[in-house]
Amino acid sequence: xxxxxxxxxxYSQGEFLAATSTPFPLSAATRPLYEQVLRRRVADLEGxxxxxxCQCSTYLADDGSTTxxxxxxxxxxxxxxxxxxxxxxxxxxxxSRTSTWLETHGYTPPATEELHVDLAYSATLIDxxxxxxxxxxxxxxxxxxxxxxxxxVEGDRWLVNLHGIHGDHPPTTIEAAREFAxxxxxxxxxxxxxxxxxxxxxxxxxxxxxxxxxxxADLDRFPDGLLVIGDAIASFNPIYGQGMSVAALEALMLHxxxxxxxxxxxxxxxxxxxxxVIDPAWMLATGADFSFPQTxxxxxRGTTLFNWYLDRLLRKAHTDSVLTDAFTRVLSMQHPPSxxxxxxxxxxxxxxGRSGGHSLPREPPHGQPAHPAETTSARSPRTLETER
Numbered sequence: 001x002x003x004x005x006x007x008x009x010x011y012s013q014g015e016f017l018a019a020t021s022t023p024f025p026l027s028a029a030t031r032p033l034y035e036q037v038l039r040r041r042v043a044d045l046e047g048x049x050x051x052x053x054c055q056c057s058t059y060l061a062d063d064g065s066t067t068x069x070x071x072x073x074x075x076x077x078x079x080x081x082x083x084x085x086x087x088x089x090x091x092x093x094x095x096s097r098t099s100t101w102l103e104t105h106g107y108t109p110p111a112t113e114e115l116h117v118d119l120a121y122s123a124t125l126i127d128x129x130x131x132x133x134x135x136x137x138x139x140x141x142x143x144x145x146x147x148x149x150x151x152x153v154e155g156d157r158w159l160v161n162l163h164g165i166h167g168d169h170p171p172t173t174i175e176a177a178r179e180f181a182x183x184x185x186x187x188x189x190x191x192x193x194x195x196x197x198x199x200x201x202x203x204x205x206x207x208x209x210x211x212x213x214x215x216x217a218d219l220d221r222f223p224d225g226l227l228v229i230g231d232a233i234a235s236f237n238p239i240y241g242q243g244m245s246v247a248a249l250e251a252l253m254l255h256x257x258x259x260x261x262x263x264x265x266x267x268x269x270x271x272x273x274x275x276x277v278i279d280p281a282w283m284l285a286t287g288a289d290f291s292f293p294q295t296x297x298x299x300x301r302g303t304t305l306f307n308w309y310l311d312r313l314l315r316k317a318h319t320d321s322v323l324t325d326a327f328t329r330v331l332s333m334q335h336p337p338s339x340x341x342x343x344x345x346x347x348x349x350x351x352x353g354r355s356g357g358h359s360l361p362r363e364p365p366h367g368q369p370a371h372p373a374e375t376t377s378a379r380s381p382r383t384l385e386t387e388r
Contacts, residue, residue, distance in 0.1 A: 002026050002133045002152060004328070009365040011138040011186055012314040016362045020325040028135060030153045034244070051083075058101070059088060061223065065105040068225040089227045089254070096232035099214055102222075110219055115211040115297035117237055117289050121163035122170040122177065123206070125199035126192065128158045134365050136188060139239055140165045142291040147239060148181060148189045157199055160192060163239050166294040172203045188365055211237055211285055211297075213278070217271035227267050229254060234278045236285040245333045249277040280336045313340065313349045318362075323348055 002008070005023040009016050043050055053076050060070040060082060070084040090098045103109040133152045140147035145168040149161040162170040162180055170180050174193070181189040213234040216222070230247040253273035261269055287310070289295045290303050317323035326345050329335040339345070 002028055002135060004135075007133045007152075008135045008328075009137070009362070010324070010328070011136070012141060013311060013318070014185070014315070015318045016186075016364055017314065017317045017324040017327070018319055018321040018362050020328055021321040022325060024328070026135065028133075028152050030159060033154055054081075056092070059226065060084070061105065065107075066223055068223050085225070087225055087227065087258075089229055090232050091230050093231035094212065094235050096228065098226070098228050098232065105223075107221060107223070108219060110214040110216045113211075113213040113215065113298065115286050115289055115295055117165055117208070117210060117292075117295055118167050119163060119165045119208040119237060119239065120169035120205055121161055121208070121239065122172060122203050123159060123161050124174070124177070124203045125153075125157045125159055126196040127199065128152055128156050128196065130156050136365055138184060138186060138189070139288070141288075142293075144185070145292070146170075146180065146184060148184060149239075150189065150192055158192065158196065160189070161239075162189070165239075165289075166292060169207075170205065172205050174198060174201065174203065177203055186364060206238075208238055211235065211282075211289065213282060217268070217275045219268065219271075222265075222267045222271075224263060224266070227254065227270055229274070233271075233274060234282060236281060237289055240285050240288065240331070242281045242285060242333065246277055246281050249333070250274045253277060280330075280338075281333065283337055284330070309349065310340070313345075316349055320348060 002025070003023050004026045005020045008020075008026065011017075039050075042048055051073065054073045057072045057074045057080065059068045060072060061068050068088050069086075070082060071088055073081050073083060075081070090096055099109045099112070134150065135152055136148075136150040138147045138149070140163060145165045147163050149159075149163075151159040151161070153159050162177060164170050164180075171177055178190055178193050181193055184190070211234075214228070214232075216228055216233060229250050231243060233250070234246070236242045236246070253276075254270060257266060257270040257273060283300070286297070286300065287303050287306055290297075290299050291307050313323055313327060317327060323345065326335070326340055330337055330340060
């Protein structure tokens with residue numbers, strides 16, 4: 001756990017943003033640790049059985065395909081097995097085949113929205129002093145196609161991310177990564193790679209071609225006994241860090257749907273609720289991506305005006321902790337993007353001159369840590385229900 005007010009540094013529009021107006025907790029870990037903890041918690045639930053090393057080959061459905069009542073799975077030896085279920089939840093991510101299955105079985109498939117960004121990001125681990133919990137973010141920001149992040153994670157390590165959009169991809173060797181990091185507008189990323197030893201010589205690169213969204217909520221007809229969730233509905237540019245938050249909030253919508261609704265048209269009611277979660281995240285991710293003229297796709301109405309307003313907000317946030325707080329809570333999905341248009345926020349953004357808050361831009365995060373670890377806030381994060 002880190003204190004976002006003190007430990008999180010966000011670079012945008014030429015400088016680091018002021019610290020937020022109030023402390024807020026952040027949990028930081030590698031993806032494998034998150035998945036290990038979640039898998040263990042799920043496996044400990046009564047009545048849960050995990051079936052590994054197998055693939056779902058198709059859905060089991062009645063003759064008219066109006067109801068899905070299970071899945072057919074195939075193990076490593078090729079043996080098939082039928083698993084009967086009252087409800088099948090497709091959480092297979094971007095590899096989901098539900099849309100194709102619907103079309104094959106006489107349903108209208110959902111309309112697909114896709115924004116091509118040709119992104120790739122590289123990741124490596126470096127040693128971290130135990131008392132240094134700095135977290136740094138510098139997203140690619142038009143016209144700058146490069147960015148990076150430094151995240152404190154378990155094992156006294158930092159996870160260093162370098163990313164590039166529209167074909168300006170980061171390298172996979174440490175020497176070339178240092179050169180890539182040195183090209184960023186703040187020297188902090190190059191300093192981290194120069195000053196702290198790598199945990200291993202490996203740098204892993206991950207491509208991401210496009211944001212993709214399936215509009216299941218617009219369908220008039222969907223089979224009973226089947227739902228789609230997470231990246232299988234919408235997957236976002238990963239540099240904005242929204243994917244797991246959206247999936248977690250969708251899971252809460254699924255909980256509410258199963259707890260309060262009857263079986264009839266349950267899927268369509270869930271998709272309506274999921275859209276309320278997806279819409280603001282999609283607006284933020286695609287709005288930022290459309291600031292690059294190379295982004296291909298259908299531009300939502302008002303994107304240009306909102307991007308102008310957000311750029312001005314971020315410039316004012318260099319010296320205004322209240323604006324940093326407003327933006328950070330939207331970025332972390334605690335508040336909707338519409339909260340940036342509240343009268344108090346609009347006034348601070350549009351009035352001439354500097355806003356209130358810090359009198360000078362925040363000092364860049366370089367050199368030794370400014371505080372010992374034992375003073376870091378130990379407050380527990382609020383529940384997702386409260387944040388929503």
